Amino acid sequence: MANQADERQNIIGDLQAWIRQNRDLGAEYYLDEGSRPEVIPVTAVVPEVAEAPAETSEPAAPTPAAAPTKPAPAKSAQTKRIQTKRIQTKPAPATDKEAAFRAICDHFVGETLALIKGQPAAGPATAExxxxxxxxxxxxxxxxxxxxxxxxxxxxxxxxxxNTVFGAGNPQADVVFIGEAPGQDEDQQGEPFVGPSGQLLTKIIGAIGYSRDDIYICNILKCRPPNNRDPQPFEVQHCEPHLKRQLAILRPRVICCLGRVAAQTLLKTDLSLGKLRNTVHFYEGVPVMATFHPAALLRNPSWKRDTWDDVRKLHALSEALQAEEG
Ligand code: SF4
Structure with missing residues (x-):
C-alpha cells in the first residue's frame, strides 16, 4: 500500500513539474487550445489527480481514526483511473493549428536550405x-x-x-545563442545569462531538447555597459573581433540572436525585431534567427508563445542542416 502511495505521489510530482515547466515556456498556448497532441491528455489528468482526496489525505493522515476510514477499494479505483489516463497520453492526431505550424516550419527550413545552396529563393538574405x-x-x-x-x-x-564575460558552453556547439551584453548578474559572476533570465533561457533550450552543455552562449560585448545601456558603435567595433574568433572556432550551424539589440547589432540593421523574426539572415555565412530576449519574456509573458515557435523552427533548421551534412 505504501509503495502504491509513493508511486502515485511520484506520478503527481512529475506531472506537476512538467506542467509548470511548459507553462513557464508559454506552452499553455497548446495546452489551452489543444493544438499540441502530446500535451492535450495531460491537462485532463492533472486536475482529477490533484483533486482526488486519496492523493493528499494518505501521506498526512495523522490520527488512528483517519486511516481505517479510507476504504481500500477507493484507492484501487483511483490507481486504475490514473493508469487509464496515462494510457490516454498517446499522441493524438495533429490539429489544424499544429499542422499549419509544421507547414510554416517546413517552408522556413526549405527556404533556408535553398539560400545556403545558392538556389533562387525569396528574401533579402544572401549566403556568404x-x-x-x-x-x-x-x-x-x-x-x-x-x-x-x-x-x-x-x-x-x-x-x-x-568580470569580463567571455561566453560558455560547448566549443563545438551546433547552435549558438548571442545576446547584446552582460547585465549585472553576469558581470558579477563572469558567466553569460545567469539570474532569472538565464534560468528562463535554460528552460527554453531544454524544451527543444538541449542542455546548456549542448549549446554555446555569449554576447556581442564581453563587458557590461553602464546601466545596461545599448552597445555603442565604438564598443562593437572593438569587441566584435572577439565574437568572430569565437564563431570561427565554434563553426555553428545556426546562430540565434536574443533580443532586438543583439539582432540589430550583429546584422547591422535597424529593422524591428518583428521584421527580423521569422526570416533567416546570415552572419559570416552562418544562418541567423532572432527571437525575444529572456528578460523581455519575463516582462511580457505573452511573447513566450512566439518564442516557443521560434525555437522550434531553430531546432528544425539545425536538424535539417545536420541531415544535409550527412
Ligand atoms: S572590446 Fe571592450 S567590451 Fe570587448 S572585451 Fe574589450 S574592453 Fe570588454
Whole structure:
C-alpha cells in the first residue's frame, strides 16, 4: 500500500513539474487550445489527480481514526483511473493549428536550405562563404582565446567591469545563442545569462531538447555597459573581433540572436525585431534567427508563445542542416 502511495505521489510530482515547466515556456498556448497532441491528455489528468482526496489525505493522515476510514477499494479505483489516463497520453492526431505550424516550419527550413545552396529563393538574405575551418582542438582554442580576451582593455567598458564575460558552453556547439551584453548578474559572476533570465533561457533550450552543455552562449560585448545601456558603435567595433574568433572556432550551424539589440547589432540593421523574426539572415555565412530576449519574456509573458515557435523552427533548421551534412 505504501509503495502504491509513493508511486502515485511520484506520478503527481512529475506531472506537476512538467506542467509548470511548459507553462513557464508559454506552452499553455497548446495546452489551452489543444493544438499540441502530446500535451492535450495531460491537462485532463492533472486536475482529477490533484483533486482526488486519496492523493493528499494518505501521506498526512495523522490520527488512528483517519486511516481505517479510507476504504481500500477507493484507492484501487483511483490507481486504475490514473493508469487509464496515462494510457490516454498517446499522441493524438495533429490539429489544424499544429499542422499549419509544421507547414510554416517546413517552408522556413526549405527556404533556408535553398539560400545556403545558392538556389533562387525569396528574401533579402544572401549566403556568404562559410567561416574558415578551425583545424585544431576547439576546446583548447576556445580556452586560449578566452585567456586572451579576459584582460582586454580595447574600449572604455573595461574600466567599470567586475568580470569580463567571455561566453560558455560547448566549443563545438551546433547552435549558438548571442545576446547584446552582460547585465549585472553576469558581470558579477563572469558567466553569460545567469539570474532569472538565464534560468528562463535554460528552460527554453531544454524544451527543444538541449542542455546548456549542448549549446554555446555569449554576447556581442564581453563587458557590461553602464546601466545596461545599448552597445555603442565604438564598443562593437572593438569587441566584435572577439565574437568572430569565437564563431570561427565554434563553426555553428545556426546562430540565434536574443533580443532586438543583439539582432540589430550583429546584422547591422535597424529593422524591428518583428521584421527580423521569422526570416533567416546570415552572419559570416552562418544562418541567423532572432527571437525575444529572456528578460523581455519575463516582462511580457505573452511573447513566450512566439518564442516557443521560434525555437522550434531553430531546432528544425539545425536538424535539417545536420541531415544535409550527412
Ligand atoms: S567590451 Fe570587448 S572590446 Fe571592450 S574592453 Fe570588454 S572585451 Fe574589450
Amino acid at each position: 562563404p562559410l567561416l574558415e575551418t578551425h583545424a585544431g582542438d576547439a576546446a583548447a582554442a576556445m580556452a586560449a582565446l578566452k585567456a586572451e580576451v579576459l584582460p582586454c582593455t580595447a574600449c572604455e567598458l573595461s574600466g567599470a567591469r567586475t
